[in-house]
Amino acid sequence: MIKYRRLFTGGICNNDCVLCPVTSERAGYSLGQILDEMGSPEGSVDSLELYGGEPALRQDLTDLIGEAKQRGWRRVKMTTNARAFADPQAVISTMQAGVRVFEVKLLGHVPQLHDALTQSPGSFMETIQGLSNLHNVQVPKEVKTFVGVRVGVGAVNYPYLPQIVSFIMQVGADRVTLSLDDPQAHMSDVAASLKAAIDTGLVNSTWVQTEGVPPCLMGGYEHHVHESFGIVEGERERCEPCAACAYSTCAGIAPAYLEANGSSEFVAVLSSVHAKRMKEAAG
Known part of the structure; x- marks a missing residue:
């Protein structure tokens, strides 16, 4: 399992997503501040993830990536809305600088849904063009890239997840992550x-x-729950049913969700063929 150090590149963004956790006071980050926080690879953590805001909007992006490679970060990943990559030259310069892994944020399968959640008219078309360019821009054969898609799941778009994934299959993705970000869902x-x-x-x-939904609610699909294998982002809290649950590697539920909804929907799973395998994978 690849372990990334997450590096915040500032909150400047060309979307205004309804569920964005980045507050305005985190908007401006200088290159010096980011480099101070970057550090160097340590132990098994030899990969770096750039996230914002929107990292691709930084004028000093190639300098930032170059410094990361200079410090020995083996793999540099960018989480992005890909709107900037609607320009093929932006794709080329970012890949040439050293980014090989991209995770593109998408909130819907049609403009009406995606643009409503980003609160940015026209964002859907630019994101899809950027995603297409990440797949299709010609780069040297030795440059191997990975392009995933991350769908932020909320009360508005969750009924459309099968359609969203079906649409992503048409555009192309090496992996899809469905992340529950809304305590109201x-x-x-x-x-x-x-x-x-x-x-x-x-x-x-x-x-x-x-991500964001525990394995006790994903019967038959537990092995698709990312956190079950030891990679957890954000705060989690175990509730009363967790004490007797076979999924001992499960980190629990986001505190904001428990505060909004309680824990009555969670029931301990007393035995599971997946639990042992997940525990071994989590180390």
Whole structure:
């Protein structure tokens, strides 16, 4: 399992997403501040993830990437809305600088849904063009890239997850991540749509993984729960049913979700064929 150090590059963004966690006071980050926080590879953590805001908007992006490579970061990943990559030259310069892994944020399968959630008219078309360019821009054969898509899941778009994944299959993705970001979207309702979306990916030979929903609600699809294998981003809290659950590697639920909804929908799984394998994978 690849472990990334996450590096915040500032909150400047060309979207205004409804569920964005970045506050305005985190907007401006100088290159010096970012480099101070970058550090160097340590132990098994030899990969770096750039996130914002929108990293691709930085005028000093290639300098930032170059310094990361100079310090020995083996792999540099960028989480991006890909709007800047609607310009093919931006793709070329970013790849040449050293980014090989991209995770593109998408919130819908049609402009009406995506643009409503980004609060940025025209953002859907630019993101899709950018995603297409990341796949199709000609780079040297020795440059191997990985392009994933991250779907922020909320109360508005969760019913459309199978359609969103089906659309992503048409554009292309090496992997799809469905991440629950909205405490107003009840997990027990979202789970069925997640499972249908996973099936859509499997039919198209593409791995779909989930974040933010515990394995106890993902029966039959537990091995698609990313956090079950030891990679957890953000705060998690175990609730009362967790004490007796076979999924001992599960980090629990986001505190904001428990505060908004309580824990009544969670039931301990007493035995599972997946639990032992997940524990071994988590180390």
